Amino acid sequence: MVRAVTEITDADDERIAPFSAIREKDLVGRRGLFIAEGTVVLRVLAEAHRAGGPFSADRILVLENRLAGVADILETFPDDVPVFTCRSEVMNRIAGFDMHRGVLALGRIGRQPTTAELIARLPDDALVAVAIGLSNHDNAGGIFRNATAFGADAVLLDSTSCDPLYRKALRVSVGSVLKMPWSRQGEARDILAELAGAGFQVVTLSPSGEVPLHAVERARRTALVLGTEGEGLPADILKSFRPVRIPQSPGLDSLNVSTAAGIALYQLALLKGRIA
Amino acid sequence: MVRAVTEITDADDERIAPFSAIREKDLVGRRGLFIAEGTVVLRVLAEAHRAGGPFSADRILVLENRLAGVADILETFPDDVPVFTCRSEVMNRIAGFDMHRGVLALGRIGRQPTTAELIARLPDDALVAVAIGLSNHDNAGGIFRNATAFGADAVLLDSTSCDPLYRKALRVSVGSVLKMPWSRQGEARDILAELAGAGFQVVTLSPSGEVPLHAVERARRTALVLGTEGEGLPADILKSFRPVRIPQSPGLDSLNVSTAAGIALYQLALLKGRIA
Numbered sequence: 001m002v003r004a005v006t007e008i009t010d011a012d013d014e015r016i017a018p019f020s021a022i023r024e025k026d027l028v029g030r031r032g033l034f035i036a037e038g039t040v041v042l043r044v045l046a047e048a049h050r051a052g053g054p055f056s057a058d059r060i061l062v063l064e065n066r067l068a069g070v071a072d073i074l075e076t077f078p079d080d081v082p083v084f085t086c087r088s089e090v091m092n093r094i095a096g097f098d099m100h101r102g103v104l105a106l107g108r109i110g111r112q113p114t115t116a117e118l119i120a121r122l123p124d125d126a127l128v129a130v131a132i133g134l135s136n137h138d139n140a141g142g143i144f145r146n147a148t149a150f151g152a153d154a155v156l157l158d159s160t161s162c163d164p165l166y167r168k169a170l171r172v173s174v175g176s177v178l179k180m181p182w183s184r185q186g187e188a189r190d191i192l193a194e195l196a197g198a199g200f201q202v203v204t205l206s207p208s209g210e211v212p213l214h215a216v217e218r219a220r221r222t223a224l225v226l227g228t229e230g231e232g233l234p235a236d237i238l239k240s241f242r243p244v245r246i247p248q249s250p251g252l253d254s255l256n257v258s259t260a261a262g263i264a265l266y267q268l269a270l271l272k273g274r275i276a
Numbered sequence: 277m278v279r280a281v282t283e284i285t286d287a288d289d290e291r292i293a294p295f296s297a298i299r300e301k302d303l304v305g306r307r308g309l310f311i312a313e314g315t316v317v318l319r320v321l322a323e324a325h326r327a328g329g330p331f332s333a334d335r336i337l338v339l340e341n342r343l344a345g346v347a348d349i350l351e352t353f354p355d356d357v358p359v360f361t362c363r364s365e366v367m368n369r370i371a372g373f374d375m376h377r378g379v380l381a382l383g384r385i386g387r388q389p390t391t392a393e394l395i396a397r398l399p400d401d402a403l404v405a406v407a408i409g410l411s412n413h414d415n416a417g418g419i420f421r422n423a424t425a426f427g428a429d430a431v432l433l434d435s436t437s438c439d440p441l442y443r444k445a446l447r448v449s450v451g452s453v454l455k456m457p458w459s460r461q462g463e464a465r466d467i468l469a470e471l472a473g474a475g476f477q478v479v480t481l482s483p484s485g486e487v488p489l490h491a492v493e494r495a496r497r498t499a500l501v502l503g504t505e506g507e508g509l510p511a512d513i514l515k516s517f518r519p520v521r522i523p524q525s526p527g528l529d530s531l532n533v534s535t536a537a538g539i540a541l542y543q544l545a546l547l548k549g550r551i552a
Contacts, residue, residue: 146535151525214546246542247551249427259422259538262531266522266539270490275523 044175063102141172142258320451339378417448418534
């Protein structure tokens with residue numbers, strides 16, 4: 001069965017208007033929409049759509065010469081998700097996004113669980129990543145990718161962290177933002193207090209931490225807390241929870257926060273017997 | 277003492293020509309020059325220049341309103357390295373590079389050691405990272421940053437890998453490309469054969485590897501071998517050396533190669549007692 005596809009010949013056609021003109025900030029923030037880009041993310045969006053969770057597909061736009069390559073993915077979307085196609089001349093006229101990948105979908109954000117709901121739903125043996133003041137979309141995507149690789153149960157971001165549904169973050173996450181349970185709300189202190197109250201061992205990561213990562217003791221529930229790029233975690237948070245360091249050679253900058261998350265989640269997942 | 281600084285008022289001034297017009301490919305490949313960008317890399321370039329190794333500074337261009345912020349770094353360059361400054365109107369007219377950081381240096385590539393020379397110089401107890409067919413500059417920079425963080429002795433790239441002196445790679449490496457001994461030449465098989473001949477335990481990384489990373493045995497000399505993004509290492513290399521996997525949850529894509537390098541180097545450095 002071949003999926004019905006509508007050709008667009010006019011870059012100003014309003015059916016593809018959401019892909020152009022609108023600034024991403026307005027799209028994600030005010031309209032509850034997001035842009036999914038590339039084959040890998042499109043495949044995850046199709047799974048998320050069928051699973052009936054908070055993220056669904058609104059419409060899809062594929063460059064004509066990329067259609068054959070994604071035909072199998074397009075067939076997994078229900079018929080009420082329209083698929084549009086256009087030639088590169090039209091694609092190139094659509095402003096606002098860098099379209100060179102030629103595979104785009106407009107996603108819709110439904111009701112996401114609150115942080116309290118997410119914590120309440122966590123299994124008895126749990127591993128979560130918490131990001132405080134994360135400002136870089138690449139790092140946000142990288143943290144989701146690593147959390148997924150090491151089987152974390154959720155990612156909790158405070159309200160000052162950037163939105164992982166931004167195009168770049170979503171792409172770097174290889175779509176895992178659409179699968180991993182997550183929330184982005186509230187203050188750092190409140191999130192950590194709630195986790196501690198729910199029996200979590202709170203592992204704050206800092207280059208100046210006293211405890212080396214490999215000396216962290218096994219716990220039933222563990223939360224790994226990551227700070228902002230450059231500044232790291234606020235001093236009062238580091239004072240409240242015994243900070244842990246990834247041992248490394250002196251000199252230069254510390255590790256990138258997404259890489260640090262990967263290393264710490266690897267070590268914690270190993271400790272908890274989640275990977276072997 | 278205040279460093280002498282020459283103001284440039286014309287974007288076509290030939291003293292700043294190397295920062296514009298020339299495509300980076302030609303600059304790095306044919307002319308033996310590279311662009312260092314931002315405060316962090318400028319500081320490392322100053323150290324490399326003073327150390328008298330293969331990398332030196334040719335000239336520096338700093339946006340007028342950034343001068344005060346980098347004054348302490350500029351003073352550490354010898355007087356025969358000219359420092360130019362300009363206003364943002366002039367900086368914006370310089371094409372070819374994204375100049376928003378406002379701190380640029382032109383670097384000069386001297387004679388680098390060959391792969392054989394590098395291997396011959398390695399200490400008795402050694403840890404090196406080897407990259408085969410690496411194509412992404414962000415990942416190249418990330419691998420250097422991680423190799424530095426975990427005290428690796430050298431990074432060996434095969435001739436098909438991308439150049440770590442490209443602006444983006446150098447920036448992501450936080451300048452470590454200018455400090456870490458490295459080479460980029462030869463075929464993968466020859467490099468690995470040479471390492472094996474020099475008594476190296478060759479650890480090839482692959483998602484399908486039989487041995488989990490934490491089960492690798494301690495060896496006096498260890499080489500971690502990383503494959504190209506997407507494809508991974510060629511089958512014949514994986515067949516010749518027992519491949520090692522970073523254990524992870526099933527599903528989605530495998531880890532990003534720079535993150536995988538970080539995790540593996542962390543584990544190997546720990547095993548070898550290089551970090552604690």
